[in-house]
Amino acid sequence: MMFGMREKRFDCIIIWKLDRMGRSLKHLLNILEEMKKKKIDLIVTSQNIDTKTSSGQLLFNILGSIAQFESQLISERTKLGLKKAKNVGKRGKDKKPRRKSGYLNRWQKEKEKLTDL
16 A cells, blocks of 8 residues: 555545554654655544544544554553563563472372372
8 A cells, every 4th residue: 555655546545443554653644744745635434534634634643642552551561461470470480489289299199090000
């Protein structure tokens, strides 16, 4: 689509959701600026954005900011979750060595029973 836009193959781009178009607000704004230079409009159907209008351009910028915020929030939560998991021994090196109990003991007992037969 970007190659087609740069070659001016069309006058308008219609997408379903804004977050499908760019990775960050800066990326979205760069794409929009490039589209303005080529005189190509953007219509986002699920969010009622039409960059032909000034209100559509404002809404595009606001939703782009919210999308970037949401992406950063997900990233922060993921990092926090990984840090918490590491602290309880789920990933990386455990703080305490694991006890040999439970499944391992039952398995060894079953193994001994089988060898006694």
